Amino acid sequence: MAENKVRFIITRQDTPDSTPYEEEFVLDYRPGMNVISALMEIRRNPVNAKGEKTTPISWDMNCLEEVCGACSMVINGKPRQSCSALVDQLEQPIRLAPMATFPIIRDLQVDRSRMFDSLKRVKAWIPIDGTYDLGPGPRMPERKRQWAYELSKCMTCGVCLEACPNVNSKSDFIGPAPLSQVRLFNAHPTGEMNRAERLEAIMGDGGLANCGNSQNCVQSCPKGIPLTTSIAALNRDTSIQAFKNFFGSDQV
Amino acid sequence: MAKNQEFYWRRLHSLLGVIPIGLFVIMHLVINNFATRGEEAYNGATHFMESLPFLIFLEVFVIYLPILFHAVYGIYIAFTAKNNTSRFGYFRNWMFKLQRWTGVITLIFIAWHVWETRIAKAFGAEVNFDMMENILSSPFMFAFYVIGIIAAIFHFANGLWSFMVSWGITVTPRSQVIATYFTIAVFVILSYIGVSTLFAFV
Incomplete structure (x- = not known):
């Protein structure tokens, strides 16, 4: 009864520095199952396709409704959220791998800290604190x-960085996500007051100019954010800022 | 290199690719097309260009230095990319990869082309119709020139597309699509001019 089974081939890695290897799992099919429920199934009974007992798979997850971005991984070659990856819509065997653009912690779990560092670097917030009540903004x-x-x-999920050919170990490009956030905060009537600061931040090394226009990011973004439009708009803004x-x- | 200069180097790289290098390429292709009107017309045009006043300054500042910078920085850009068209086979990702490949091919072609003509001239050879006829009589060199010229034109046409994005001229997806059609037209027209010139020598 092959059609009632689901095959997974998972790229695993025991420590951040060890060599990755593949392990295969065969699970009973259940209607409506997604990649996360399959991983939970393996966690309940960590036995691989050869019938050997193994360790449960390590992965990140949180909201389970595709708004937190934590459970991103490479599923059948494409980076996406595992919570919204329905087994019914995936070609078998289902191949799971970590987003290797990021440092791997263990198995499918990666460290996305660099994205949060980038958000700090580009000042992706609106400063409203003062020593007294500043009153309502515009x-x-x-x-x-x-x-x-x-x-x-x-949701800082990292899919656009994984898809970008210019985000890799040879470059320090911060990637599309934090750039688009600069456009968001510069568009805000209060955020606009610190517009130049953010533009100057992305005019630094590893910033906006590292974009090579492959446009993979906009094709891959699970939220359909117009990332390449943001980048082009920021190109215009930084041209004017540089002038x-x-x-x-x-x-100013 | 000083810190935080990357933005300006990149913008300079983008600008030089169009002005002056792109304009020079168009002019070079068009003037060489005199070859289709016969040996005399071609030699006349070549002689006119060679006899321009302040030629060495024009060559150094409009051609040699910009191309040298564009090539050196371009190689750095090309080799910091990690191409992934096998995983993401989208049109623009292919253009991204081809832009880097054609850049490297064009550099090899230009190096050989300058050696064979400009540097040969410095050693006393005369650059004229006979010289090109002689070079292109070899089927290998003819193929090399076809590939080199097509690669250079592709690199210019697609580079024009990314120039318009990099400077914030084409922002909306629609304007970028129209720019794609425009640059395809640039590629086809310049390729016709370049390749028809080559066929005039055989």
Whole structure:
């Protein structure tokens, strides 16, 4: 009864520095199962396809509804969230691998710290704290709010970095996600007050100019964020910023 | 290299690829097309270009130095990429990869081309119709020139597309699609001009 079984080939790695290896698992099919429920099944009974007892697979997960970004992994060659990867829609055997662009902690679990460091570097927040109540900020037009909402869907999942040919061990490119966040915070009426700071941050080494326009990011983003539009828009903004910085401007 | 200069190096690399190198390539291809009007027309055009006043300064500042910088920095860019078209076979990802490959092919071609013509001239050879006819009489060199010229034109046309993105001219996906069609037209037209010139020598 082969059709009632699901085959998984999983790339595993025991420690951050050890050699990766593949292990195969065969599970009973259950209607509606996804990659995470399969991994949980293996965790309950860690026996591989050869019938040998093995260690449970290590992976990251949190929200289970594709909004937190923690459970990203490479599923049949494409980086995506494992919580929304339905077994019914996947070609078998299902191949799972970690997003190797990031440092691997163990098995499918990776360390996405570099993305959070990048968000700090580009100042992806709106400074509103003062020593006294600054009062309400400027209002945001509803149309703009709806537009900005699309950019705010970024969950720092790392899929765009995994897909980008310019994010790799030979380069220090921060990747598309933090760049698009600069566009989001620069569009905010209060965030706009620190616009130049963010633009100058992405004009630093490993920043915006490292984009090679392969546009894999926009094809891969699970949230459909217009990442390449953001990058092109920031290219325009930084062109103007560079001009202002060199030739001078009254608008700081 | 000083810190935080990468943005400016990249922008300079992008700018030089179009101005002056791209403009020079167009001019070079068009003037060489005189070959299709016969030996005399070609030699006349070559002689005119060679007799321009301040030629050495034009060559150094409009051609040699920009190409040298574009090539050296371009090799660095090409070798810091990790191509992944097997996993992500999208059109733009292929263009990304081809841009890097054609850049390297073009550099090899230009190095040979300059050696065979410009440097040969410095050693006393005369650059004229006979010289090119002689070079292109070898089927191997003819193929090498076809590949080199097509690679250079592809690199320019696709580079023009990414130039428009890198400077923030084409921002919306629609403007980028239209720019794709425009640069395909540039590629086809310049390729016709370049290859028809080569066939005039055989």
